[in-house]
Amino acid sequence: MTASINDVAQAVGVSASTVSRALRGRPGVSDEVRDRIAAVAAQLGYTASRSASSLASGRTYTIGVLVPYVGRWFFGTVLDAAEKVFSTAGYDVLLYNLGSPETRKRFFTKLPVRKRVDAVLSLLIPDDDESAALRSLGVPLATTVGGTRPGFTVVGIDDRAGTESAVRHLVNLGHRRIGMISGASGPLHWTTPIERRNAYLDVLAEAGIEHDAALEADGDYTVEGGERAMTELLAASRPPTAVFAQSDEMAMGALRALRRHRLKAPDDVSVVGFDDHELADVVGLTTVAQPVAEQGAEAARLLLRQLDEPGAEPPRHVQMPIRLVLRETTAPPRPRGPQ
Amino acid sequence: MTASINDVAQAVGVSASTVSRALRGRPGVSDEVRDRIAAVAAQLGYTASRSASSLASGRTYTIGVLVPYVGRWFFGTVLDAAEKVFSTAGYDVLLYNLGSPETRKRFFTKLPVRKRVDAVLSLLIPDDDESAALRSLGVPLATTVGGTRPGFTVVGIDDRAGTESAVRHLVNLGHRRIGMISGASGPLHWTTPIERRNAYLDVLAEAGIEHDAALEADGDYTVEGGERAMTELLAASRPPTAVFAQSDEMAMGALRALRRHRLKAPDDVSVVGFDDHELADVVGLTTVAQPVAEQGAEAARLLLRQLDEPGAEPPRHVQMPIRLVLRETTAPPRPRGPQ
DNA sequence: CTGTTAGCGCCTTCAA
DNA sequence: TTGAAGGCGCTAACAG
Numbered sequence: 110m111t112a113s114i115n116d117v118a119q120a121v122g123v124s125a126s127t128v129s130r131a132l133r134g135r136p137g138v139s140d141e142v143r144d145r146i147a148a149v150a151a152q153l154g155y156t157a158s159r160s161a162s163s164l165a166s167g168r169t170y171t172i173g174v175l176v177p178y179v180g181r182w183f184f185g186t187v188l189d190a191a192e193k194v195f196s197t198a199g200y201d202v203l204l205y206n207l208g209s210p211e212t213r214k215r216f217f218t219k220l221p222v223r224k225r226v227d228a229v230l231s232l233l234i235p236d237d238d239e240s241a242a243l244r245s246l247g248v249p250l251a252t253t254v255g256g257t258r259p260g261f262t263v264v265g266i267d268d269r270a271g272t273e274s275a276v277r278h279l280v281n282l283g284h285r286r287i288g289m290i291s292g293a294s295g296p297l298h299w300t301t302p303i304e305r306r307n308a309y310l311d312v313l314a315e316a317g318i319e320h321d322a323a324l325e326a327d328g329d330y331t332v333e334g335g336e337r338a339m340t341e342l343l344a345a346s347r348p349p350t351a352v353f354a355q356s357d358e359m360a361m362g363a364l365r366a367l368r369r370h371r372l373k374a375p376d377d378v379s380v381v382g383f384d385d386h387e388l389a390d391v392v393g394l395t396t397v398a399q400p401v402a403e404q405g406a407e408a409a410r411l412l413l414r415q416l417d418e419p420g421a422e423p424p425r426h427v428q429m430p431i432r433l434v435l436r437e438t439t440a441p442p443r444p445r446g447p448q
Numbered sequence: 449m450t451a452s453i454n455d456v457a458q459a460v461g462v463s464a465s466t467v468s469r470a471l472r473g474r475p476g477v478s479d480e481v482r483d484r485i486a487a488v489a490a491q492l493g494y495t496a497s498r499s500a501s502s503l504a505s506g507r508t509y510t511i512g513v514l515v516p517y518v519g520r521w522f523f524g525t526v527l528d529a530a531e532k533v534f535s536t537a538g539y540d541v542l543l544y545n546l547g548s549p550e551t552r553k554r555f556f557t558k559l560p561v562r563k564r565v566d567a568v569l570s571l572l573i574p575d576d577d578e579s580a581a582l583r584s585l586g587v588p589l590a591t592t593v594g595g596t597r598p599g600f601t602v603v604g605i606d607d608r609a610g611t612e613s614a615v616r617h618l619v620n621l622g623h624r625r626i627g628m629i630s631g632a633s634g635p636l637h638w639t640t641p642i643e644r645r646n647a648y649l650d651v652l653a654e655a656g657i658e659h660d661a662a663l664e665a666d667g668d669y670t671v672e673g674g675e676r677a678m679t680e681l682l683a684a685s686r687p688p689t690a691v692f693a694q695s696d697e698m699a700m701g702a703l704r705a706l707r708r709h710r711l712k713a714p715d716d717v718s719v720v721g722f723d724d725h726e727l728a729d730v731v732g733l734t735t736v737a738q739p740v741a742e743q744g745a746e747a748a749r750l751l752l753r754q755l756d757e758p759g760a761e762p763p764r765h766v767q768m769p770i771r772l773v774l775r776e777t778t779a780p781p782r783p784r785g786p787q
Numbered sequence: 788c789t790g791t792t793a794g795c796g797c798c799t800t801c802a803a
Numbered sequence: 804t805t806g807a808a809g810g811c812g813c814t815a816a817c818a819g
Binding site for chain 3: 804805806807808809810811812813814815816817818819
């Protein structure tokens with residue numbers, strides 16, 4: 110059907126090897142022949158079959174990217190940036206959307222990327238078995254989430270510092286009843302919610318504020334979950350005057366819940382998010398900003414470097430800067446408290 | 449390094465052909481042998497090399513998905529849904545993020561998907577040359593954007609009807625100065641902005657409202673662009689009392705601009721969006737809802753069907769339902785008009 | 788600088 | 804029901 114390397118070779122009157130060398134820019138081909146080959150290849154619309162060349166060379170020029178939810182802003186943004194780095198370097202991206210436990214399980218048992226990719230970027234946090242499965246691929250591994258783990262290059266942020274800056278901000282404003290909307294750690298083996306929770310507890314403790322379990326609710330890292338969680342918190346006998354949400358999407362859900370209850374941020378309740386979602390500014394959300402796209406790009410670059418220099422010891426952990434962005438959803442508590 | 453089909457064959461004491469047949473569930477293998485092969489394969493962690501099998505069979509079990517901006521909510525959501533359909537059916541997804549003209553050009557000249565995919569789902573609208581390039585791949589083609597085009601199955605919405613419902617809603621509320629924030633059609637060869645504009649002009653005409661060019665501004669389909677566009681409109685000698693934005697992201701930018709000008713929707717200006725973005729509800733945005741994920745899923749399904757039934761004539765155009773969702777950013781104009 | 792010779796790992800006839 | 808042989812299209816030695 111489509112032209113093969115032999116068609117080109119025949120048309121030019123050289124051997125297939127020469128065509129192969131010429132088209133891949135390898136040395137050992139006269140300029141004259143190289144030009145003729147390029148011309149004929151273009152005219153025939155020849156593109157080397159990736160299957161055949163990777164079978165022969167062992168290189169796939171493909172990167173596997175594992176994502177929990179492509180549609181979620183954070184992951185979409187990381188993926189976008191990473192893909193650009195990969196494609197610029199001549200690599201294709203094989204995308205695996207592993208949101209549900211079933212797809213995830215199927216992926217890790219069948220491991221369809223085996224012999225198919227030169228490296229893997231995981232935007233989800235593999236548990237120990239999954240990590241081992243990925244390591245068994247024998248290719249460079251990186252992730253933008255979770256803590257350090259053997260065999261992986263991790264590009265991330267200081268979750269503790271980020272959380273501390275958010276909660277301290279609320280404390281400094283004078284809040285004493287500070288709630289938290291966290292994300293389920295559930296099947297994701299995600300340490301982020303836990304680390305952020307610990308930091309939250311520590312800041313409360315250092316401020317001499319007693320922790321109240323009724324001030325914590327799970328928001329599942331979604332807008333809807335955030336709304337539910339805020340609704341829960343508002344139903345407490347003594348609701349919080351401020352809330353730290355572990356993600357902007359949950360914070361936005363919280364804002365929606367407030368609106369539904371005819372309450373306002375920051376007048377009735379202050380709200381801080383985490384991420385600096387592209388729409389955080391639209392709703393005026395105070396939040397902890399992290400460089401999302403940059404994390405994806407950096408992880409991609411580190412992976413490519415490992416591919417280029419197979420010998421070198423890759424960096425284990427790269428920390429990106431975070432900063433608190435003050436907007437309009439936080440203020441001192443009302444003199445008399447809500448209501 | 450990793451186990452090959454021969455390793456499995458040897459370990460079981462059968463030939464490679466039998467292993468191949470057994471593992472792919474083809475007939476002609478006794479149950480007893482099949483079970484033994486399955487066991488050994490699992491134990492050895494054997495996965496067939498995709499490169500080798502597609503080289504031999506001609507099937508890649510891979511779908512190419514072309515996306516202009518993975519990080520944009522609309523595309524991320526479509527991709528998410530499509531990927532789920534593909535992976536459930538046993539296909540992998542090769543992702544191409546073709547936002548910039550350069551990446552796009554490189555993609556269409558080199559066409560790296562040649563011989564690499566069984567089908568292509570394009571979330572961007574190819575121009576005529578690009579369409580021809582894709583057709584030259586000789587695989588089923590689908591898209592979720594733009595109008596009907598030869599060789600493609602199109603899953604979309606009725607842009608005209610959607611726009612009409614939005615603009616008529618504003619007219620019915622009593623607005624006469626109705627602005628529009630549109631998206632650049634620029635290098636994307638996107639007919640959507642044009643169709644929506646035509647529908648907008650038609651509704652104005654049918655309502656006997658004279659069109660005022662100063663009431664149109666370009667928002668580039670981004671939040672920032674929407675903000676700029678709204679700012680522009682507000683600077684007009686007679687600013688609009690209502691604005692139709694061609695996407696929710698631009699509408700949200702418009703809301704931000706209003707806030708910056710200490711104006712409110714709908715008190716000072718009514719705003720309608722298009723898409724029903726997941727956060728539209730958070731900001732109370734009235735909008736034209738379209739089934740975004742469903743479009744991706746449906747397009748994916750239609751592509752798979754073409755792969756299953758190579759003979760059948762694929763549907764050319766599938767229309768998905770839209771509906772106007774009334775929220776809190778639209779209301780009748782103020783008795784005296786703004787200011 | 789160029790051609791020849793072997794595979795890469797699997798699937799698909801065709802025989803048995 | 805199974806095995807043997809050949810080839811998918813390309814790349815990597817090795818010659819020349």
